[in-house]
Amino acid sequence: MSKTELEEDLRATFERAAASVPLAPDLAGRATTGVRQAQRRTWIASGAAAAAIAVVAGVGFSLNHGSTSPPPTPVASKPTAAVTTAAVTTAQALAGTWRPVKLNGFTTLKVGRPDDPTLTFRSDGTWTGSDGCNSLAGTFTIGQRGEFTSHADGQRLIECGNVPHTAVLAAARRISTDQATLRFYAGDGREVAIYARTR
Amino acid sequence: MDFEEYASARGQELVRLGFTVSGDYQRAEDLAQIALMQAFRSWRKVQKADDPHTYVRRILINSYLSMTRRRSFTEAPAAEIDTDHTVPDPATDIVNSDDLWRALATLSARERVVLVLRYYQDMDDRTIADLLGIKPSSVRATASRALAALRKTRQSHRVDERLP
Numbered sequence: 001m002s003k004t005e006l007e008e009d010l011r012a013t014f015e016r017a018a019a020s021v022p023l024a025p026d027l028a029g030r031a032t033t034g035v036r037q038a039q040r041r042t043w044i045a046s047g048a049a050a051a052a053i054a055v056v057a058g059v060g061f062s063l064n065h066g067s068t069s070p071p072p073t074p075v076a077s078k079p080t081a082a083v084t085t086a087a088v089t090t091a092q093a094l095a096g097t098w099r100p101v102k103l104n105g106f107t108t109l110k111v112g113r114p115d116d117p118t119l120t121f122r123s124d125g126t127w128t129g130s131d132g133c134n135s136l137a138g139t140f141t142i143g144q145r146g147e148f149t150s151h152a153d154g155q156r157l158i159e160c161g162n163v164p165h166t167a168v169l170a171a172a173r174r175i176s177t178d179q180a181t182l183r184f185y186a187g188d189g190r191e192v193a194i195y196a197r198t199r
Numbered sequence: 200m201d202f203e204e205y206a207s208a209r210g211q212e213l214v215r216l217g218f219t220v221s222g223d224y225q226r227a228e229d230l231a232q233i234a235l236m237q238a239f240r241s242w243r244k245v246q247k248a249d250d251p252h253t254y255v256r257r258i259l260i261n262s263y264l265s266m267t268r269r270r271s272f273t274e275a276p277a278a279e280i281d282t283d284h285t286v287p288d289p290a291t292d293i294v295n296s297d298d299l300w301r302a303l304a305t306l307s308a309r310e311r312v313v314l315v316l317r318y319y320q321d322m323d324d325r326t327i328a329d330l331l332g333i334k335p336s337s338v339r340a341t342a343s344r345a346l347a348a349l350r351k352t353r354q355s356h357r358v359d360e361r362l363p
Contacts, residue, residue, distance in 0.1 A: 006346060006349060006350055006353075007318060007346075009299055010299065010314060010318040010349075011318045011319070013297055013299045013300050013303070014219050014315060014318055014319035015319070016297070017218060017219055017222075017297075017300060018215035018216075018218060018219055018319065019215075020218075021211075021214055021215045021218045021224060021227065022224070023211060024210065024211060024214045024228050024231065027206050027207075027210035027211070027213075027214070027231060027232065027235055028202065028203045028205075028206030028207050028210060028235070030232055030235075031202075031206060031232055031235035031236045031238075031239050032202065032203070032239055112226075112266065112267070112269065114229065114233065114262070114266055114269075116269070133229060133233075158229055158232055158233070159225060159228065159229060160225065160226070160229045161225065
């Protein structure tokens with residue numbers, strides 16, 4: 001086969017493939033909405049951070065300028081209840097970044113995505129992550145015996161075979177974890193998902 | 200031209216470009232949307248470019264190449280395939296029969312991108328080199344290597360067809 005013939009075939013193949021692509025609706029609207037919502041989330045986060053800094057600065061100012069009120073009790077002092085101790089310990093064990101290994105009913109974990117679909121839990125009761133192409137965030141609580149509840153405030157903007165972390169977290173009523181593995185269980189005891197620690 | 204006008208006029212072209220480089224409709228639409236979102240964020244800068252469409256195509260191509268460099272980028276099927284929940288790709292039937300389309304999937308991402316830019320987007324090697332941030336000689340070498348691989352693949356298929 002000559003080079004020219006191959007090149008002509010290539011042009012025809014690309015044209016045919018491109019012509020087969022179905023019409024993608026409202027690309028402009030989806031792009032602008034996605035960016036504006038991301039900007040709004042950034043503004044809210046920035047505002048919250050500024051408010052937190054202002055509070056901390058205010059406390060520091062009052063302590064340094066002879067406030068007559070008694071100093072606040074240190075947070076890390078003696079635990080007041082067994083429940084609190086267990087919850088903190090479990091949240092600390094959960095802290096870190098996890099990648100999905102198995103999600104029941106979800107079969108395309110290994111498909112390539114723009115971002116690594118991970119979940120990161122923090123000991124302060126917040127979590128962040130990515131479903132593969134959208135940022136996710138929320139809060140969680142852990143009870144004395146691993147009872148788990150969560151709230152997600154993320155929103156899916158881009159389709160990419162999104163990993164349904166939020167569905168896992170919403171379905172989970174109990175968790176168990178060791179150094180390397182995190183398991184979520186539904187209310188009836190069925191295992192919902194398995195994650196592995198990345199770091 | 201404002202962003203909405205650009206996206207309405209050229210958005211579908213971006214999806215098509217995404218499909219020719221990735222071979223995956225879902226990914227093509229994501230690539231187009233990623234490119235448009237990035238363009239929208241810095242639209243003033245995009246407008247000032249000599250050719251705004253080339254600027255956005257550069258974003259799309261670089262997003263695709265970055266995507267393929269990620270460790271998690273694979274097409275390996277999952278162990279448990281749930282055929283009841285797969286989404287049919289309307290483009291699949293049309294292009295699946297094309298041997299050359301299949302052979303393109305065996306090329307590296309960069310080789311395929313160079314061929315798409317050269318033979319689908321009709322860009323010259325200097326423009327491709329500028330878009331990819333490499334030298335024109337590298338573009339020529341990559342294209343030459345890719346064409347040789349395609350020729351070899353097609354020839355071997357033709358021999359296979361003659362076998363009993």
